[in-house]
Amino acid sequence: MSAPHHRRISDDLRSAIADRSLGPGARLPSESELGQKYGVSRTTVRLAIATLSNEGLVSSESGRGTFVRDRRQLVYRPQEEFRPQPASPEMDRFMAARVEEGRSPSQTIDVAILTPPEEVRSRLQVAEDETVVVRRRIRSLDGEPWNTNDSYFPRKLVEGSEIMTPVDIARGANQVLAEMGHRQIRALDEVYVRMPRPEETHRLKLGPGTPVAVHVATGFTEAGDPVRCVINVLPGDRHVIAWERLRPEDATEQSQ
Amino acid sequence: MSAPHHRRISDDLRSAIADRSLGPGARLPSESELGQKYGVSRTTVRLAIATLSNEGLVSSESGRGTFVRDRRQLVYRPQEEFRPQPASPEMDRFMAARVEEGRSPSQTIDVAILTPPEEVRSRLQVAEDETVVVRRRIRSLDGEPWNTNDSYFPRKLVEGSEIMTPVDIARGANQVLAEMGHRQIRALDEVYVRMPRPEETHRLKLGPGTPVAVHVATGFTEAGDPVRCVINVLPGDRHVIAWERLRPEDATEQSQ
DNA sequence: GAGTGGTCTAGACCACGTA
DNA sequence: ACGTGGTCTAGACCACTCG
Numbered sequence: 001m002s003a004p005h006h007r008r009i010s011d012d013l014r015s016a017i018a019d020r021s022l023g024p025g026a027r028l029p030s031e032s033e034l035g036q037k038y039g040v041s042r043t044t045v046r047l048a049i050a051t052l053s054n055e056g057l058v059s060s061e062s063g064r065g066t067f068v069r070d071r072r073q074l075v076y077r078p079q080e081e082f083r084p085q086p087a088s089p090e091m092d093r094f095m096a097a098r099v100e101e102g103r104s105p106s107q108t109i110d111v112a113i114l115t116p117p118e119e120v121r122s123r124l125q126v127a128e129d130e131t132v133v134v135r136r137r138i139r140s141l142d143g144e145p146w147n148t149n150d151s152y153f154p155r156k157l158v159e160g161s162e163i164m165t166p167v168d169i170a171r172g173a174n175q176v177l178a179e180m181g182h183r184q185i186r187a188l189d190e191v192y193v194r195m196p197r198p199e200e201t202h203r204l205k206l207g208p209g210t211p212v213a214v215h216v217a218t219g220f221t222e223a224g225d226p227v228r229c230v231i232n233v234l235p236g237d238r239h240v241i242a243w244e245r246l247r248p249e250d251a252t253e254q255s256q
Numbered sequence: 257m258s259a260p261h262h263r264r265i266s267d268d269l270r271s272a273i274a275d276r277s278l279g280p281g282a283r284l285p286s287e288s289e290l291g292q293k294y295g296v297s298r299t300t301v302r303l304a305i306a307t308l309s310n311e312g313l314v315s316s317e318s319g320r321g322t323f324v325r326d327r328r329q330l331v332y333r334p335q336e337e338f339r340p341q342p343a344s345p346e347m348d349r350f351m352a353a354r355v356e357e358g359r360s361p362s363q364t365i366d367v368a369i370l371t372p373p374e375e376v377r378s379r380l381q382v383a384e385d386e387t388v389v390v391r392r393r394i395r396s397l398d399g400e401p402w403n404t405n406d407s408y409f410p411r412k413l414v415e416g417s418e419i420m421t422p423v424d425i426a427r428g429a430n431q432v433l434a435e436m437g438h439r440q441i442r443a444l445d446e447v448y449v450r451m452p453r454p455e456e457t458h459r460l461k462l463g464p465g466t467p468v469a470v471h472v473a474t475g476f477t478e479a480g481d482p483v484r485c486v487i488n489v490l491p492g493d494r495h496v497i498a499w500e501r502l503r504p505e506d507a508t509e510q511s512q
Numbered sequence: 513g514a515g516t517g518g519t520c521t522a523g524a525c526c527a528c529g530t531a
Numbered sequence: 532a533c534g535t536g537g538t539c540t541a542g543a544c545c546a547c548t549c550g
Contacts, residue, residue, distance in 0.1 A: 004519060014454070030535065041521050043299075046536085054310045054464070055451045062536045063528035073448070187501040192329070193449050193469045193492030195311045198270070208310070211467030211492065213449045236449030236467065245443040260538060286516060297540050302517085318517045319547035 009048035024070035056209035071237040111166040152229040182227045184219035211236045265304035280326035312465035327493040367422040408485040438483045440475035467492045
């Protein structure tokens with residue numbers, strides 16, 4: 001009939017966070033204090049706090065305390081992936097957009113040749129034994145990792161090209177592909193939402209209870225061949241994915 | 257130097273799930289068995305399992321055991337929100353798309369008048385004291401809740417119209433708005449990714465470690481007035497958001 | 513009735529951060 | 532030095548499922 005103690009405690013704390021009596025950055029009472037207040041053991045308090053942690057509401061720091069999370073999200077625009085790249089060296093279009101917001105962006109790039117993971121292999125329609133080239137980027141803002149961007153290409157298409165050098169390509173990899181006769185005219189976009197894998201947690205320094213959106217964009221040439229597959233991993237506490245739509249007039253007509 | 261016991265246990269189990277030696281639906285060894293195998297207390301085993309649960313990999317059922325989750329995702333197409341609605345009574349376009357996949361869809365609709373939550377108020381640009389009409393839907397597949405769709409309208413625009421009746425509108429609320437002189441020509445789409453709130457967990461029967469994508473679509477008339485704000489809550493374990501893009505040719509030109 | 517997970521206790525020792 | 536969270540133990544009782 002009655003709720004378990006840990007539930008009561010987490011509900012109380014969640015309400016306090018919701019109505020701002022525990023604002024962003026505020027420190028929760030210590031586990032011992034909460035245990036005394038509610039007349040339960042520290043283990044039970046920890047269970048309550050674990051619930052909030054897994055909801056992404058608080059995060060604990062050893063030796064310091066448990067704090068209400070403060071999260072601000074920046075706009076991520078999937079369609080920018082398809083736009084021409086501005087000619088600013090060492091900085092792609094994503095970064096240029098972020099600079100406007102007064103943060104200092106940076107990125108690390110590495111390039112590797114490997115047998116693709118299944119989700120890439122099926123999208124690029126390469127054979128089982130074929131290898132691909134991946135350009136892996138970690139984009140950071142003010143020194144903190146922001147998101148990752150892994151671009152996969154069939155190896156035979158990009159072998160020896162600029163795409164295989166681990167430096168920024170100012171005009172964009174899409175432009176390089178186009179110059180080599182693989183211009184993309186269509187893309188399929190997919191967004192998955194899930195909890196991060198351990199290596200993503202590490203790579204992006206994710207707190208507990210932080211889900212990720214995985215944006216997979218596959219680009220096709222006029223002939224219908226996939227030539228590029230980009231996997232962006234976007235931590236939920238740092239991104240809002242936004243785009244605009246115009247009502248297609250022809251669709252309006254065909255409705256009647 | 258060495259990892260804590262609970263970490264070792266969760267890592268082992270996660271690997272077993274990843275390489276399918278513990279396939280979808282499989283039962284994990286019981287907590288007591290794992291405690292014996294690793295020589296730790298049941299509390300420590302439970303901590304390890306809680307980690308996997310919060311990653312969405314397993315779920316526990318009291319009295320039965322802990323099982324590897326089996327999740328299948330259906331395609332959600334945001335642009336369908338803007339397309340004309342097919343004239344099938346009791347079934348909107350979303351549902352029509354799902355039927356093709358051989359599942360049996362259903363939905364519940366209720367209508368309410370209320371002061372909007374802040375995120376709706378700011379998007380619809382209504383005054384502090386103004387009320388809105390909301391059409392709340394829970395869409396289900398094979399009797400299981402799939403997602404929710406809450407459409408908000410400024411009350412003065414829809415007062416007395418068909419939109420205020422809690423039944424399906426075959427031709428779509430957008431069409432009704434258009435007939436009343438509020439045709440939408442543009443929409444702003446936003447997708448947020450976060451852990452669910454307790455009421456969402458309940459409404460959508462979400463397991464632990466299941467994040468949600470929140471798709472907010474705001475529709476504008478030619479005059480630039482927002483007339484509709486739709487909030488879709490999409491559980492991550494049941495959806496993949498997908499759309500297609502064509503490369504805008506004019507953008508290509510302006511790049512050089 | 514036997515086994516499972518859910519809840520909870522009352523301790524313990526440790527690493528860490530701050531003063 | 533002290534308080535914080537991180538880890539862990541060895542029990543306990545309960546509600547639940549299943550054969």
